[in-house]
Amino acid sequence: MRYAVLYSSGTGNTEQVARSIYAALPAGEARLEAVGPDTAAPVEEVLFLGFWTDKGVCPPDMQDLFAKLSGKQVVLFGTAGFGGSQAYFDAILQRTAALLPAGNTVLGGWMCQGKMPAAVRTRYEAMAAQNPGDSKAASFLANFDHALSHPDQADLAAAAAFASEMAAKVEG
Numbered sequence: 671m672r673y674a675v676l677y678s679s680g681t682g683n684t685e686q687v688a689r690s691i692y693a694a695l696p697a698g699e700a701r702l703e704a705v706g707p708d709t710a711a712p713v714e715e716v717l718f719l720g721f722w723t724d725k726g727v728c729p730p731d732m733q734d735l736f737a738k739l740s741g742k743q744v745v746l747f748g749t750a751g752f753g754g755s756q757a758y759f760d761a762i763l764q765r766t767a768a769l770l771p772a773g774n775t776v777l778g779g780w781m782c783q784g785k786m787p788a789a790v791r792t793r794y795e796a797m798a799a800q801n802p803g804d805s806k807a808a809s810f811l812a813n814f815d816h817a818l819s820h821p822d823q824a825d826l827a828a829a830a831a832f833a834s835e836m837a838a839k840v841e842g
């Protein structure tokens with residue numbers, strides 16, 4: 671097995687992307703696994719590591735896995751509640767890549783927006799109600815509603831295309 675797709679997903683968005691990436695990799699050369707506290711260091715040479723965004727970076731379970739990696743070729747992918755700009759995604763990818771131990775090589779990174787739980791909208795609604803002129807609350811609400819349909823079919827197709835591109839890079 672050459673590739674492992676390992677992902678951390680609390681509410682399913684990143685899992686959807688991970689499945690799309692897995693399906694795009696060469697048949698019989700990849701495996702898919704959800705990361706947990708006891709995930710062992712993978713033996714595959716190329717790792718697609720998927721994460722949900724937790725306060726601007728990958729979550730602790732993924733960081734724990736990172737600590738076990740050395741000499742790997744790594745492709746990062748993720749989902750984030752805010753998705754307004756590529757620069758925002760790039761900053762998350764950069765902060766996440768910086769957590770990988772030296773000696774691992776990052777081949778590329780890709781992210782898309784992912785829906786958030788209804789409780790988050792309720793919090794934004796309370797913000798807006800408390801301060802009706804608050805443009806921040808209004809933009810949070812607009813972003814929440816925009817995120818609701820993501821990852822969508824276009825996101826999943828883009829994730830698959832990205833995976834194929836990364837595999838082609840590896841296969842040389």
Ligand SMILES: Cc1cc2nc3c(=O)[nH]c(=O)nc-3n(C[C@H](O)[C@H](O)[C@H](O)COP(=O)(O)O)c2cc1C
Binds near residue numbers: 682722787
């Ligand atoms: C505790 C917590 C912290 C979060 N922090 C961020 C954040 O800093 N930036 C962001 O864009 N989204 C943030 N989100 C939103 C999630 O990253 C987003 O909804 C993601 O798609 C969830 O993926 P999952 O369904 O695979 O768990 C946060 C969500 C939770 C629950």
